[in-house]
Amino acid sequence: MLRHVLTLVLDWTAQGVPIATDVPQMRQFIRWAQYLGGFLRHHGVDGFLGNADAGRGLDEDHAEWYAFLSTWRQIHSEEPVTAQQLRAGAEPEYGAPDVWKGTFPSTVTGKPLSAKARRKRLAGQVDRWRGDLVLRSDTDKHTKIKVYSVEHRADSS
Structure with a gap:
């Protein structure tokens, strides 16, 4: 069996290692998915990760982070903010509606995260x-403090 797998790999590499650029985003596994999808497509197996969106609906963590990042983007657009600025904006004024609509991450008891826990989560x-959103991080050149922003990929499908 190993000989057959190696034959497939040699054929794929002889064709320039084509990758699949249309695979769904897979967190830190995107390169793996592109290569494996390209390998399979090269050998006539289509539809790699074709049901990924169905599985995402079952991922509660994905849904919570998507809701949070979506609300973040509505509030801050693509402007970079520090974790402290983000937290300060999450404190609703007395009697005012929650602009985060309950999506801001908190402890299991619903209390605000400590500064350290908030930085670790981010x-x-x-x-x-x-989905079509990703959290980006950079360091402010003047203050040397980490800043975060939410990027939107318009061509996701």
Whole structure:
């Protein structure tokens, strides 16, 4: 069996290692998905990850982060903000509606995250696509503080 797999790999590499650029976003596995999708397509197997969107509907973590990032983008557009600025904007004024509509991450008891926990959660989501949204991070050149922004990919389908 190994000989057959190696024969397939050699054929694929002889054709220039074509990749599939139309695979769904898979967090940090996008390159893997592109290569495997290209390998399979080269050998006549189409539809790799064709049901990924159906599975995403079952991923509660994905849904929560997508709702949060979507609301973030509505509030801040693509403007970079610090974790502290983000948190300050999450405090509704007395009697005012919650602009985050309940999507701002909190502890399991519903309390605000500590500054350290908030930074860790954000850091763990950087460059992870959630549908057509992704959290990006950079360091402000003047303050040397990490800033975050939400990027939208218009061509997602």
